[in-house]
Amino acid sequence: MTLNDIKPGNSCRVIKLHDTGQTRRRILDMGITRGTEIKVNKVAPLNDPIEMTVRGYHLSLRRSDCRGIEVEAI
Amino acid sequence: MATTIALVGNPNSGKTTLFNQLTGNHQYVGNWPGVTVERKTGLLKADHDVEIVDLPGIYSLSPYSNEEVIARNYLSEREATVILDIVDASNLERNLYLTTQLMEFGIPVVIALNQMDIVKKRGYKIKSEALSQDLGLPVVEISALRGDGIEDVVAESIKASNKGIAPTPVRFSQELESYLSTIEEHLPESVPEQLRRFETIKIFERDKMVSKDITSSFDFNEVVIAAESEFDDNSDAIITNARYKYITDIMPDIQRRTLSGLSTTEKIDRVLTNRILAIPIFVVIITLVYFISISTVGTYFTDWVNDGVFGDGWFVASQGRVAYDAASDDYTTATNDISAFLTAAEDNDVDPDDAETLATYIGSDAEDDADTDSSEYTTALANFEAAASQADITGETHAVDQDTGEIDEHSVSYDDFLAALDVEEPDPSDYGPWVPGIPVLTAAGLAAIDAPAWLTDLVQNGIIAGVGAVLGFVPQIMVLFFLLAILEGTGYMARVTFILDRIFRRFGLSGKTFIPMLVSTGCGVPGVMSTRTIESESARHLTIMTTTFMPCSAKLPIIALISTAFFGGAWWVAPSAYFLGIASIIVSGIMLKKTRPFLGEETPYIMELPEYRLPRFVDLLRSMWERAWAFIRKAGTIILLATILVWYLSNYGIENGSYTAVQNMDSSFLAAFGNAICWIFAPIGLGNWECASAITTGLMAKENLVGTMAVLYSTNPDVAWTTTFLQSLNSLTMGYGYCAAFSYLVFNLLCAPCIAAMGAIKREMGGFNKWFAAAIGYEMTFAWCVALMFFQFSKVAAGGPVDMWFILAIIVAAVMLFMLFRPYPKQQQNLGVSSASAAA
Incomplete structure (x- = not known):
C-alpha cells in the first residue's frame, strides 16, 4: 500500500521511501521518515495534489510522489 | 572582535x-x-x-x-x-x-x-x-x-x-555512531577539530559538496555500504531518520500536548481549499488583485505620474482633472474639425487663400482668444466666413487617438465649423488648484538659463519622456506588490499552488504562473517581477521567458489601431490577441520543457501549507518598497542610457551630406538602422524601414509604435496616414497588405517587450547572462516564426504566390508541431542528483 491509496480522513505509518534522488531527499527533510505517522486531510479541487498532516504541520504532495511512499494503514 | x-x-x-x-x-x-x-x-x-x-x-x-x-x-x-x-x-x-x-x-x-x-x-x-x-x-x-x-x-x-564556543553536535544511536567514528578516525589531520563531525556526516551521506581537500587512502564508501546493509536504507535516509529520532526522543521533555481541536488554519482551509469553493474563491481574489492594482487604484496613480508629474501638471483635486480632461478633449476635437473644414474649403476652391492663412492660426492665441488683436487673422476669418457661408461644403475628419488607437471620422458642416471656432483652449488653472508637471518646470528652467535647443530637446523629449514613461509604472508596481505581499504574508500563496498545480505542471509551469500571466495583461514589468514567488527555478525561468506574450495595456493602442484601420473594427481582433498570448505561453511551455535546459529539472512539488497569519503592516510596506526600489534604480541607470540613445538615433543623421540634427525622421540614424535591418522583416511582409524603425522605437515603449508610425506615414497631407500605411504594405507584399497588417500585430504582440520589461527580465534572470539572452532571443525568434506563419499562410490562402518563404513557413510549422508532440526525451538526471541517488 502507498500513501496515494490512503483516503482523506485516514491515517497511516511510513514503512519505506522508494523514490530516488532529489524528491526522496526533500520528502525525508520534511519529516516523512520511517515510522512517521501521516494523516491525509484532503485532496485538491482537481484531485491532485494531496494535503496531509505530518509532525504537526500541513504538507502537500503530488500523487505521483505519494506512490513512492510505502505505508501501512493505522 | x-x-x-x-x-x-x-x-x-x-x-x-x-x-x-x-x-x-x-x-x-x-x-x-x-x-x-x-x-x-x-x-x-x-x-x-x-x-x-x-x-x-x-x-x-x-x-x-x-x-x-x-x-x-x-x-x-x-x-x-x-x-x-x-x-x-x-x-x-x-x-x-x-x-x-x-x-x-x-x-x-x-x-x-x-x-x-x-x-x-x-x-x-x-x-x-x-x-x-x-x-x-x-x-x-x-x-x-x-x-x-x-x-x-x-x-x-x-x-x-x-x-565563541562551538555547540556539541547531537549524537545518534550507538550502532550508527560506530560507523561514523570509523569515518572520523580516518579523516586527514588537516580537517580542523570543529568541522570533523560535519565532514564525517557529509561523507556518510555521499554528499557531493563534501570538502575537496579530503583525500584519504581509506575507502569510506565501504563503511557506508556496510551501514546501509545493516540499516536496510540509504545512507542519507539513515542520517535523516537518526536526526528525527533524536528530536522525537527529546520532545516529551519539551512539549506537552494538552489539547488539539481544529486550529484556526484548518477552519479557514475548510473554505479556501475546499474542493468545490477553492477555484471560485481564487478567481475572485485574483480578480480583486488585478482590478485594484492594474485597473483602478494602480492606474489612477500611474496616470497621475504620466500625465501629471511627467506631463503638463496635475490638479490637487480630482474633480478638476475630470472637467479639464473633458474640456481638453473637446478642444482637440474642435481643432480637428476646423482643420478638416479648412482642408475641404481648399479642396473645393472656396476662398483657398484665406483658408490657408487661417490654417496657420489653428490652436494659436489669435484663434482662441477674441481679445487678441491680429488684423491678418480677423480679416482672413471675415472673408472666409463670407465665402464659406455661401458655399455648400463639408469637411471630413480623420483623427487617430494616440492613447487608444481609435479613429474618429465624422463630417463637419459650416455650422460645426463656426461652433468649433468658439471652443477655447482650456486653461488648467481655471479648473482648481493646479501643480505644473516636471516637463513644464524644466522647460521654464532651461529657458531661464538660455539652454541650447538640442539640450532642451534632449532633456524634454529624450530623458524626461523616456524615464518618465518608465517611472509611470511605479505606482502600479507598488500597489501590486503590496497586494502580493499580503497574499504571501498570510499564507494564501502556498494554497494557490496547491489549487492549480495540476493544471500548470503539464506545461512545465508552476501553479503560481497564473499570477504573472494575469498581471502581464496590465503591465509586463510587475508581471515579470511577480515571478519571484515561484520557487522552482526552471518554472520561474520559463514563466519569465513567456509571460510578456500576454498583451499588456501599452499594446492595446496597436491592437485597436490594426482592428479599426484594417479590419473595420472587427470584434474578433482584440480577443484573438489575448488568445494568441495564452496559446503562445502554453505552446512555448510544452516545447521548451522538452529542451535540455529545462529537462531533468522537474522540481518536486513538496509544499508546506503554513499557518494563516496576519502580516505586520510595516513588513508589507518593506516588501513592496524593496521591489519597487529595484525597479526605480534601473530606470535611473540602464533605461536612462537607452532612452538617450534612441533619442539621439532618431534626431540626428546625415542630411545633405553632412552630420546634423535632422528635420525629417527619414534621414535620421534610426531610419538608416531601419534600412539596415528591414530585410529581416521582409518574409513577414514588413520589409521597409518605416516598419523596422517603428518596431525599434516600440522596444523603448510599446505605446511609441502608433506615434512613430503616425509620424513616418504622414507624408501625404491629403490622406489619412493609416491609408498611406496600408498602401505601403500593399506595395511591399504585392497586394496582400491586410495579411501584412495582421502579421505586424502578431509580431509586435509577441516580440521582446519594452525596455522596462527587458530590464525586469534581466534582473530576474540574475544579470546579462545566458538566461537573459535566451529569453530575448526566444521571444524574438518565436514572434518572427508565428508572424511568418500568419502572413504566409493567409497570403497563400487568399490566392497569393507560393514562394520560398511559404515553404519556410511550412517547415517552421512542422518543426513546431514536432516539438509539441514528440515524446519527452529520456530523463537525464542532473549530476548532483544522480551521484546522490547512486546508492538508491
Whole structure:
C-alpha cells in the first residue's frame, strides 16, 4: 500500500521511501521518515495534489510522489 | 572582535519580521552572486558594529536547492561569528531538524523560539529551559511580530559570539555512531577539530559538496555500504531518520500536548481549499488583485505620474482633472474639425487663400482668444466666413487617438465649423488648484538659463519622456506588490499552488504562473517581477521567458489601431490577441520543457501549507518598497542610457551630406538602422524601414509604435496616414497588405517587450547572462516564426504566390508541431542528483 491509496480522513505509518534522488531527499527533510505517522486531510479541487498532516504541520504532495511512499494503514 | 549574526530558519518561521525588527532601516538588499535569491544584510539598529546576514529560508542543508546551497556555502565560509536560529515553536519537530544540522558547523548557535502565542492558543506547553538543556544551546522566547524578547536574543547572540564556543553536535544511536567514528578516525589531520563531525556526516551521506581537500587512502564508501546493509536504507535516509529520532526522543521533555481541536488554519482551509469553493474563491481574489492594482487604484496613480508629474501638471483635486480632461478633449476635437473644414474649403476652391492663412492660426492665441488683436487673422476669418457661408461644403475628419488607437471620422458642416471656432483652449488653472508637471518646470528652467535647443530637446523629449514613461509604472508596481505581499504574508500563496498545480505542471509551469500571466495583461514589468514567488527555478525561468506574450495595456493602442484601420473594427481582433498570448505561453511551455535546459529539472512539488497569519503592516510596506526600489534604480541607470540613445538615433543623421540634427525622421540614424535591418522583416511582409524603425522605437515603449508610425506615414497631407500605411504594405507584399497588417500585430504582440520589461527580465534572470539572452532571443525568434506563419499562410490562402518563404513557413510549422508532440526525451538526471541517488 502507498500513501496515494490512503483516503482523506485516514491515517497511516511510513514503512519505506522508494523514490530516488532529489524528491526522496526533500520528502525525508520534511519529516516523512520511517515510522512517521501521516494523516491525509484532503485532496485538491482537481484531485491532485494531496494535503496531509505530518509532525504537526500541513504538507502537500503530488500523487505521483505519494506512490513512492510505502505505508501501512493505522 | 566584530560580530556577524547569520539569521537562519525555516520558511514561515518569522525570519523576515525578526530581520526587519533587528535592523530597522539599516539594511541592504541585493542578489547572491550568480543566482536570483535575494541577499540581505543589515546593521543592528541598536549597535552598528553588529552585522546581520539574512540567509534564505530553508528546511535543511541538503545541496539540492539554490537557497540551501547558498546558506551552506555562507556558513562554511565561516564569516558568521554566531548563528541565530529562528525556531517556529508551533512546528517544533521540523524546525529542530534544521537546528541539529546547524550545530555541526562549529559556529555558536542561539535559538530564538518564535510564535509562542500560537502554541499557547492551541493549548500546548513548551518548556524552553528543557529545550536549552537538551541541546546545550541558549534559548530565548521571542515574538517577532510584537517585538518581545528582541533585546534578550541580541544580547545572547553577542555573548555567544564573544565566547565563541562551538555547540556539541547531537549524537545518534550507538550502532550508527560506530560507523561514523570509523569515518572520523580516518579523516586527514588537516580537517580542523570543529568541522570533523560535519565532514564525517557529509561523507556518510555521499554528499557531493563534501570538502575537496579530503583525500584519504581509506575507502569510506565501504563503511557506508556496510551501514546501509545493516540499516536496510540509504545512507542519507539513515542520517535523516537518526536526526528525527533524536528530536522525537527529546520532545516529551519539551512539549506537552494538552489539547488539539481544529486550529484556526484548518477552519479557514475548510473554505479556501475546499474542493468545490477553492477555484471560485481564487478567481475572485485574483480578480480583486488585478482590478485594484492594474485597473483602478494602480492606474489612477500611474496616470497621475504620466500625465501629471511627467506631463503638463496635475490638479490637487480630482474633480478638476475630470472637467479639464473633458474640456481638453473637446478642444482637440474642435481643432480637428476646423482643420478638416479648412482642408475641404481648399479642396473645393472656396476662398483657398484665406483658408490657408487661417490654417496657420489653428490652436494659436489669435484663434482662441477674441481679445487678441491680429488684423491678418480677423480679416482672413471675415472673408472666409463670407465665402464659406455661401458655399455648400463639408469637411471630413480623420483623427487617430494616440492613447487608444481609435479613429474618429465624422463630417463637419459650416455650422460645426463656426461652433468649433468658439471652443477655447482650456486653461488648467481655471479648473482648481493646479501643480505644473516636471516637463513644464524644466522647460521654464532651461529657458531661464538660455539652454541650447538640442539640450532642451534632449532633456524634454529624450530623458524626461523616456524615464518618465518608465517611472509611470511605479505606482502600479507598488500597489501590486503590496497586494502580493499580503497574499504571501498570510499564507494564501502556498494554497494557490496547491489549487492549480495540476493544471500548470503539464506545461512545465508552476501553479503560481497564473499570477504573472494575469498581471502581464496590465503591465509586463510587475508581471515579470511577480515571478519571484515561484520557487522552482526552471518554472520561474520559463514563466519569465513567456509571460510578456500576454498583451499588456501599452499594446492595446496597436491592437485597436490594426482592428479599426484594417479590419473595420472587427470584434474578433482584440480577443484573438489575448488568445494568441495564452496559446503562445502554453505552446512555448510544452516545447521548451522538452529542451535540455529545462529537462531533468522537474522540481518536486513538496509544499508546506503554513499557518494563516496576519502580516505586520510595516513588513508589507518593506516588501513592496524593496521591489519597487529595484525597479526605480534601473530606470535611473540602464533605461536612462537607452532612452538617450534612441533619442539621439532618431534626431540626428546625415542630411545633405553632412552630420546634423535632422528635420525629417527619414534621414535620421534610426531610419538608416531601419534600412539596415528591414530585410529581416521582409518574409513577414514588413520589409521597409518605416516598419523596422517603428518596431525599434516600440522596444523603448510599446505605446511609441502608433506615434512613430503616425509620424513616418504622414507624408501625404491629403490622406489619412493609416491609408498611406496600408498602401505601403500593399506595395511591399504585392497586394496582400491586410495579411501584412495582421502579421505586424502578431509580431509586435509577441516580440521582446519594452525596455522596462527587458530590464525586469534581466534582473530576474540574475544579470546579462545566458538566461537573459535566451529569453530575448526566444521571444524574438518565436514572434518572427508565428508572424511568418500568419502572413504566409493567409497570403497563400487568399490566392497569393507560393514562394520560398511559404515553404519556410511550412517547415517552421512542422518543426513546431514536432516539438509539441514528440515524446519527452529520456530523463537525464542532473549530476548532483544522480551521484546522490547512486546508492538508491
